[in-house]
Amino acid sequence: MAPDKLSEFGLIERFFAPIAGPAGLGLKDDAALLQVPTGHDLVTTVDAIVAGVHFLPDDPPATIGWKALGVNVSDLAAKGATPLGFLLTLGLPPDTEEGWLADFAGGLGCAAALWQCPLVGGDTVTMPGPLTLSVTAFGVVPSGAMVRRSGARPGDIIAVTGTIGDAALGLPLLTGARTALAATDRAYLIDRYRRPRPRIGLASLLRDHSSAAMDVSDGLLGDATKLLAASNVGGVIEAAAVPLSEAARHVLEADPLSLERVLTGGDDYEILCTIPAEKWEPFAAGAAALEIAVAAIGRVTGEGALQVLGPHGPLSFARLSYTHFSQDRP
Amino acid sequence: MAPDKLSEFGLIERFFAPIAGPAGLGLKDDAALLQVPTGHDLVTTVDAIVAGVHFLPDDPPATIGWKALGVNVSDLAAKGATPLGFLLTLGLPPDTEEGWLADFAGGLGCAAALWQCPLVGGDTVTMPGPLTLSVTAFGVVPSGAMVRRSGARPGDIIAVTGTIGDAALGLPLLTGARTALAATDRAYLIDRYRRPRPRIGLASLLRDHSSAAMDVSDGLLGDATKLLAASNVGGVIEAAAVPLSEAARHVLEADPLSLERVLTGGDDYEILCTIPAEKWEPFAAGAAALEIAVAAIGRVTGEGALQVLGPHGPLSFARLSYTHFSQDRP
Numbered sequence: 001m002a003p004d005k006l007s008e009f010g011l012i013e014r015f016f017a018p019i020a021g022p023a024g025l026g027l028k029d030d031a032a033l034l035q036v037p038t039g040h041d042l043v044t045t046v047d048a049i050v051a052g053v054h055f056l057p058d059d060p061p062a063t064i065g066w067k068a069l070g071v072n073v074s075d076l077a078a079k080g081a082t083p084l085g086f087l088l089t090l091g092l093p094p095d096t097e098e099g100w101l102a103d104f105a106g107g108l109g110c111a112a113a114l115w116q117c118p119l120v121g122g123d124t125v126t127m128p129g130p131l132t133l134s135v136t137a138f139g140v141v142p143s144g145a146m147v148r149r150s151g152a153r154p155g156d157i158i159a160v161t162g163t164i165g166d167a168a169l170g171l172p173l174l175t176g177a178r179t180a181l182a183a184t185d186r187a188y189l190i191d192r193y194r195r196p197r198p199r200i201g202l203a204s205l206l207r208d209h210s211s212a213a214m215d216v217s218d219g220l221l222g223d224a225t226k227l228l229a230a231s232n233v234g235g236v237i238e239a240a241a242v243p244l245s246e247a248a249r250h251v252l253e254a255d256p257l258s259l260e261r262v263l264t265g266g267d268d269y270e271i272l273c274t275i276p277a278e279k280w281e282p283f284a285a286g287a288a289a290l291e292i293a294v295a296a297i298g299r300v301t302g303e304g305a306l307q308v309l310g311p312h313g314p315l316s317f318a319r320l321s322y323t324h325f326s327q328d329r330p
Numbered sequence: 331m332a333p334d335k336l337s338e339f340g341l342i343e344r345f346f347a348p349i350a351g352p353a354g355l356g357l358k359d360d361a362a363l364l365q366v367p368t369g370h371d372l373v374t375t376v377d378a379i380v381a382g383v384h385f386l387p388d389d390p391p392a393t394i395g396w397k398a399l400g401v402n403v404s405d406l407a408a409k410g411a412t413p414l415g416f417l418l419t420l421g422l423p424p425d426t427e428e429g430w431l432a433d434f435a436g437g438l439g440c441a442a443a444l445w446q447c448p449l450v451g452g453d454t455v456t457m458p459g460p461l462t463l464s465v466t467a468f469g470v471v472p473s474g475a476m477v478r479r480s481g482a483r484p485g486d487i488i489a490v491t492g493t494i495g496d497a498a499l500g501l502p503l504l505t506g507a508r509t510a511l512a513a514t515d516r517a518y519l520i521d522r523y524r525r526p527r528p529r530i531g532l533a534s535l536l537r538d539h540s541s542a543a544m545d546v547s548d549g550l551l552g553d554a555t556k557l558l559a560a561s562n563v564g565g566v567i568e569a570a571a572v573p574l575s576e577a578a579r580h581v582l583e584a585d586p587l588s589l590e591r592v593l594t595g596g597d598d599y600e601i602l603c604t605i606p607a608e609k610w611e612p613f614a615a616g617a618a619a620l621e622i623a624v625a626a627i628g629r630v631t632g633e634g635a636l637q638v639l640g641p642h643g644p645l646s647f648a649r650l651s652y653t654h655f656s657q658d659r660p
Contacts, residue, residue: 046452
């Protein structure tokens with residue numbers, strides 16, 4: 001953006017003050033001021049997304065804003081936290097256009113309103129490189145009730161929310177993969193890639209019933225491996241039990257090898273959790289009452305690596321998840 | 331960094347876990363968990379720095395880590411807050427070397443220990459562009475005691491800590507400006523640019539005595555203008571009262587026109603505050619006891635713009651501070 005068009009101050013005033021919450025002090029001070037209710041802890045997380053690495057430079061700007069917040073609110077939800085607000089760091093290439101910013105702030109504001117997680121502050125800098133966003137999200141949990149990665153115990157049920165693999169199947173549709181998919185399936189999978197729906201509704205059920213939880217961002221199998229390792233346990237996941245959308249089923253029918261992408265591709269922003277067996281019924285009933293799909297996909301075992309079972313025995317994959325230090329995506 | 335050399339996990343384990351505090355949960359969970367003491371508010375701020383914009387790509391990596399944290403802790407200090415911890419977002423170009431990371435983490439860890447502000451979490455991403463850092467810092471203040479920009483009242487004394495302009499005079503020494511300065515002066519000014527010293531010791535005095543405060547990051551005159559505007563007041567600053575280091579005096583003796591750079595260049599990370607006249611004596615005495623220099627540089631007036639007085643009357647400058655949307659620095 002040319003300096004004579006819009007100053008940093010003008011940009012904040014015009015696009016971001018309208019989506020700010022009271023803790024942001026009108027975005028006119030040096031810091032945000034958050035009240036954590038007595039008897040609660042603050043949970044905080046940060047995730048950065050970079051054009052060409054975490055989203056496509058020509059993704060609709062409204063979905064970029066949505067996703068930047070969504071991936072962080074998803075972490076809060078997985079920890080059993082209720083969103084309180086977020087800080088935004090925006091690294092803008094000099095040629096960023098006002099129309100882009102207006103759409104970006106629109107999508108961000110919509111997501112913030114939906115998840116009751118208002119903007120409370122941030123920083124805007126010139127970026128002589130790709131558009132870069134970093135969101136720090138804040139949430140609260142009753143003291144001591146944050147759900148960790150490290151609480152899984154042998155015998156616990158391994159569960160996930162929603163469906164897995166949609167976003168990972170949506171991405172190649174945007175980068176030119178040829179497909180005979182129906183238009184509705186295409187649109188569904190692409191939207192799942194661009195607009196994660198953090199499972200904030202599940203936070204209180206997770207606090208009450210889960211022994212460990214995290215969100216699925218880097219790939220189901222890799223994330224499950226991390227959770228089990230943090231808990232010093234092993235586990236078994238049945239591939240056939242992993243919940244799939246209708247669109248994902250259609251992809252798999254045409255190309256069964258896509259199963260690896262489904263299980264390891266990531267960007268799901270669903271919740272992976274472990275539930276002690278005796279708590280499974282009340283957990284599942286509570287989720288059903290909230291109209292959030294949960295599926296049991298495996299069991300926690302004693303020590304050892306994660307095993308993935310297919311119809312004819314253990315499956316193995318070249319890799320378990322996306323890592324930011326491999327260079328093949330997107 | 332080549333993916334086979336060091337994974338994201340290995341990088342965190344090796345360089346960042348050693349500088350993490352307990353709230354970071356070993357950097358092995360999805361979020362950090364902070365306890366805000368009863369009767370306190372959480373103050374939080376984020377600032378990003380980009381290679382080639384906010385620091386020089388060949389600055390020593392230890393000073394880059396130091397500065398990334400320092401600019402944020404400086405905001406906390408100016409708000410009267412005590413540091414609690416920070417989150418780090420690290421956007422690393424693929425060719426970042428391990429030696430660079432070790433030095434960077436060393437400088438960051440040293441600053442974190444000095445200011446008792448431990449790492450509590452973060453995110454590391456591949457950056458197909460310049461090295462980019464974003465730090466979110468957390469602090470606490472007694473409930474309701476955060477010092478805002480907006481409390482200055484006519485008659486208050488305008489004061490700053492330390493000396494002004496050193497960093498702004500240090501930067502051109504790094505970008506090839508010819509100078510006859512003594513080596514000790516050069517080294518002093520460059521260090522002031524690279525390693526800000528946030529005035530955390532002043533936090534409690536500011537809470538007790540100041541009506542408004544902020545840190546000087548974008549330039550004294552521009553920042554004073556912002557503080558006065560947030561308070562709906564005007565003000566007068568006497569240029570001759572602005573405290574200068576010996577090194578800065580030497581620069582000004584050789585080049586009196588450098589005064590503009592001193593007053594508007596920024597990167598000072600000193601505290602600008604307004605003190606009601608009747609509180610000046612206890613404030614100054616308290617600062618002296620802490621061995622923090624404070625200087626009265628002007629007065630808050632009724633409405634109107636900031637006036638800067640020189641020996642022969644009002645001074646005017648082409649600009650009052652650095653803005654990230656101008657392209658001339660560094």
